[in-house]
Each structure stands twice: as C-alpha cells, then as structure tokens.
Amino acid sequence: MSSILIVDDQPGMRRTLEILLRKAGFEAIAVESGEEVVKLLPDIKPEIVITDLKMEPLSGIDVLRQIKEQAPETAVIIMTAYGTIESAVEAMRLGAFDYITKPFKSNEIILKVQKALEKTALVSEVERLRRQADPLYGAHPLIAESPAMKAVLERVKKIAMTPLTVLITGETGTGKTQIARAIHYSSPAAKGRFVPINVAAVPEPLLESELFGHEKGAFTGAIRSRRGLFEEAHQGTLFLDEIGTLSANLQSKLLGVLQDREIRRVGANRPIAVDVRVIAATNTDLEAAVARGEFRRDLFYRLNVARIHMPPLRERRQDIAPFVRYFLSSLSQRMGKNYEMTPQALDLLLKYDYPGNVRELQNALEWAVAVAPSPMLRPEDLPEPIRASQQNETASSRPQAPCTLDEHEKQLIIDTIARCQGNLAEAARILNIGRTTLWRKMREYGIGKN
Known part of the structure; x- marks a missing residue:
C-alpha cells in the first residue's frame, strides 16, 4: 500500500484529504505543521508528501527543501490558492512533482497522486536496473566458472521465480548476501526493496524494534512511531543474515510472522499485514543447533523451505582467477594505476585454501596493492599466511629420509x-x-x- 503524508494547518482540509485518500486505497497520515514532517521523515519514508504552501513557521517551500535533502526520492505535491500560483511554480523549479490549486475536485488530487506514484515507481525501477547492471553493487560479483557455482546459479534461477522462503548456508565470506540479492532481483519481488540486516550485529534489546517497528511511547526514548524492516520490505525481500544468532524470544516472533504474514509493532495493539519474502543465511549448522535445543525446530522448517548451499572457495578453484581479474580491475580504477600480477604470485593464490573465502581473497589483493612498490604484484607482496602456506607445502613435498x-x-x-x-x-x-x-x-x- 502506497504511503502519503498530508501537511496542512487547517484541520478540515487535513481530515478531508485523509478520508479521501484512504477511500482510494492509500495509506494516509496527516500532520499539522512542517516541523512534524521534518521529525517524521527519517521514520516513515512516505512515497508522496502533499503539503500546503502557506504555513508557519515552516512554509511548503521549506518542507520541500527538507524533503529533497532527506528523502529525494519522495514526490512532493504543493497545494496553493489562486493568488500564490507564482510560488507554486517556484516550488516546481525547486523539485516539486506538481501543484494543485484550492479548491479542487476529488478526482483531481487522486489523479495527481497516481501520476506521482507512477513517477516514483519508474525511478525505483531505474535504480533497480542500475544496481543489477553495476558489478560494484555489493562486496563482489557472482562469478561461476566452476561446476559447483554453476549449479548454485541454476538453483537460484529456479527458486527466484517462486515465493518460497529461502535458507542460504555456507562459510563466512562465500557470498551469501550476493546470492540473496540475485534471488531478489531475479524474482517478481524485484519491484520492491531488498532490505538486508545482520541480526548478529544489532543488540538484542534493539533488534525487535528494528525488525518490527514500535509505537510512540512504547519504551523510553520512543518519541515517535517507527516502521520496522518488515514494513520497509513490504512487497519486497527481507534478508536476515546470521539467523542462527537470533534469541529464543525473537525466534518465536519471527515464526509468527512467517505463519501469519503480519507483524505487530512494539507497543501496538493491532497487527499490520506484510507481504515480504524472507531469505535467511547462516554460517552455522542449524540442524545441530536444533538438536542442542538452541534453535526452534518449527522455525527451522519454516526457513528451510528452499535451501542453497554456498561452496567454499577451496572447492571452486576455477573461480579464483576470474575473481583476481575482477578485483584487480576494480582496484586499478580506484587507484588510477594498472595493477597486474606475476605468474608466480597468481600461482600462490590459486593453491591457497582461503579459510576466509572470497572475502579473504579480496582483502589479500587490497593488502598487496597497498604494500607493493610497483603495479606488478609479486609473491612477496601477498599476505604472510598465503606465502607461508606455499612454504609449508614445499617443505612437506621434499623427500624424507626413510625410517623404520x-x-x-x-x-x-x-x-x-x-x-x-x-x-x-x-x-x-x-x-x-x-x-x-x-x-x-x-x-x-x-x-x-x-
């Protein structure tokens, strides 16, 4: 449901617009001043703001400027009287989507709202396509020269076109987030947002509010209502990384969301329906956690509807050289130099086991670029663990004296x-x-x- 924020210091106009827009199927919130808009913007992120031009102390122009600074993707419609059309034209120059003169007919404002939504949807689609096409969007691209990764991408294509909940498993640094993005942007949910969160990185007392939102006054410091990430991901995808660290309390709440498709903000009395595809990821053995009683069995089965396992880099060595080429190309663009690598250095990288996977390979190349005396990277420029592994291999391959x-x-x-x-x-x-x-x-x- 599209969200619209109405700003007018006249109670009658606020109420009329709120009723009109809700009847038309929009989620409308009305406030009486520009100051309230500035306070609400970080939390509610409306798609459209309809604001009166003549208000004090913040005018409609002031509100427009604040929106363009804080939420440039939000479309602004200015309401003005006949005598101030010049000011409305000035607002258009400053970035307003359109203006409407009072008094207006119901179908006029609905038509302008629909056109504004079409524009914001188009902007979102362009941004989505840009992100898909941009190889730098995310930590690293999806490279699949190896049979193991080709099989993963085939599975991604099949799963993406379904609404199934997905569980991605694999060691740290294998690219689970990239797989989650690939599923989202290849699916019907791509018209919505991809909202990622590492649940292990958020303190337990804050995580419930982060996921489900809260109402004003729900706890100390809750000075205004706030949408959670489930609401932010409505008609899109919510990616829950490190799902194995979720507390027992939040495991229960997440199970309820997956079953009922609705959330309840902290401190709220009524539920809110959400249409969200959930993708979870873990680098731990959830089956073992279930056996130990640390993870709910019923939640595991809800998450484990479709599973994708990311193989470690040591099991997909055909992908190492393409990753090296990609990272060196990116570093060359960033540093303004043309970085290359000697065959001996590349051979070290091809033979290393990468306990940190793709992320470790990327870090190794960034380190080499930082310390190398020239753009030609040599074995001595690589991190010590990679060099040491080759030395150990050489020592172990030497013929040993026979023993009884x-x-x-x-x-x-x-x-x-x-x-x-x-x-x-x-x-x-x-x-x-x-x-x-x-x-x-x-x-x-x-x-x-x-």
Whole structure:
C-alpha cells in the first residue's frame, strides 16, 4: 500500500484529504505543521508528501527543501490558492512533482497522486536496473566458472521465480548476501526493496524494534512511531543474515510472522499485514543447533523451505582467477594505476585454501596493492599466511629420509604426548592403546628420559 503524508494547518482540509485518500486505497497520515514532517521523515519514508504552501513557521517551500535533502526520492505535491500560483511554480523549479490549486475536485488530487506514484515507481525501477547492471553493487560479483557455482546459479534461477522462503548456508565470506540479492532481483519481488540486516550485529534489546517497528511511547526514548524492516520490505525481500544468532524470544516472533504474514509493532495493539519474502543465511549448522535445543525446530522448517548451499572457495578453484581479474580491475580504477600480477604470485593464490573465502581473497589483493612498490604484484607482496602456506607445502613435498616402523611409532607417541601436554591417559586414548602399553613403549624408546 502506497504511503502519503498530508501537511496542512487547517484541520478540515487535513481530515478531508485523509478520508479521501484512504477511500482510494492509500495509506494516509496527516500532520499539522512542517516541523512534524521534518521529525517524521527519517521514520516513515512516505512515497508522496502533499503539503500546503502557506504555513508557519515552516512554509511548503521549506518542507520541500527538507524533503529533497532527506528523502529525494519522495514526490512532493504543493497545494496553493489562486493568488500564490507564482510560488507554486517556484516550488516546481525547486523539485516539486506538481501543484494543485484550492479548491479542487476529488478526482483531481487522486489523479495527481497516481501520476506521482507512477513517477516514483519508474525511478525505483531505474535504480533497480542500475544496481543489477553495476558489478560494484555489493562486496563482489557472482562469478561461476566452476561446476559447483554453476549449479548454485541454476538453483537460484529456479527458486527466484517462486515465493518460497529461502535458507542460504555456507562459510563466512562465500557470498551469501550476493546470492540473496540475485534471488531478489531475479524474482517478481524485484519491484520492491531488498532490505538486508545482520541480526548478529544489532543488540538484542534493539533488534525487535528494528525488525518490527514500535509505537510512540512504547519504551523510553520512543518519541515517535517507527516502521520496522518488515514494513520497509513490504512487497519486497527481507534478508536476515546470521539467523542462527537470533534469541529464543525473537525466534518465536519471527515464526509468527512467517505463519501469519503480519507483524505487530512494539507497543501496538493491532497487527499490520506484510507481504515480504524472507531469505535467511547462516554460517552455522542449524540442524545441530536444533538438536542442542538452541534453535526452534518449527522455525527451522519454516526457513528451510528452499535451501542453497554456498561452496567454499577451496572447492571452486576455477573461480579464483576470474575473481583476481575482477578485483584487480576494480582496484586499478580506484587507484588510477594498472595493477597486474606475476605468474608466480597468481600461482600462490590459486593453491591457497582461503579459510576466509572470497572475502579473504579480496582483502589479500587490497593488502598487496597497498604494500607493493610497483603495479606488478609479486609473491612477496601477498599476505604472510598465503606465502607461508606455499612454504609449508614445499617443505612437506621434499623427500624424507626413510625410517623404520619403530622410528615412526616412536615419533607418533612423542607427537601425541606433546599434543596432550603430557597427559598420558589422554595420549593413550588417542593412540587407542592401554596406559600400561604406552608406559612400556615409552621405556622401550627412551621417551621421557632426560
């Protein structure tokens, strides 16, 4: 439902417009002054503001300027009397969508509102297409040279055209947010907003209000009503990252939203219907969390309707070189230099296991660009863990001096005792032998003697 904010210091006009617009199917809120508009803008984000021109102390022109600073995507319609049309024309020059002269007929204002909504919808669509086409929108692009990622993208295409709730799993840094965006922008919900939130990053006392909104006076500091992210994502997609960290209380509330398709603001008495596609992501094992009683089983099944697993970068090595090319191209544009990489440096990157996945690869290249003495990146410019991994691999590949079975067993016992910090009972358990046997072998091999 489209939201419209009405501003007029005449109670009769406010009430008339509010009733008229609600009957026409719009969500209308009326206020009596420009000061109230300025206070409400950060919270309600209306699609249209209809404001009277002659008001004090903030005039309609003042309100227009504030809107263009804080919410430039909001369309403004100016109401004016016949004697102040020149001021209305000035408002158009400053960015107002249109003006209407009082008195006006009901169908006139409805027609102007509909045209304003068409314009805002067009602007939103252009922005959506721009974001889709812009490879820099998001942390990194979706690269799929490997069979594993090609399979993921095929699954994304199928799931995107359904309204199903999606659970994305995978290690940190694999690109779960990019997959969520791809689902949204490839789906019928793309006409709405993609609203992401990392639930682990928001303190528990604030998260309920962040998700569901609150009413004025619901708690200390709630000086005005506020829409939550579910309302912001109405007819779009809400992406809940790190869903495994959600508290038991909010797990219950989220389950209710998924079941009933309505939310209740903190401190509110009535529910609000929402049409939102939910995509959740986690880097933890939710099934194990369910088994431990840390995550609701019924919520897990509600989220796990369609699942996509993001493979780690070490399982999609064909994608490493394309990522390197992309990140170096982006860094070259940003830094004004043409960065390249020696074959030896690229070979190090291709062989590394990336516990931090794509994010670690991006950080490694940014580090290399920062420390390299020239635009040609060499092995010594890469972070130490990547260089060290190659050194360890080289050392392990060297031919070892042959050893007897007894020597091998002796070294295994020494290493196990050291790993257990001298705890012989634990070492015996790991070696799968009795403690008496362990003591006997230690005497035979002279282990523990100074």
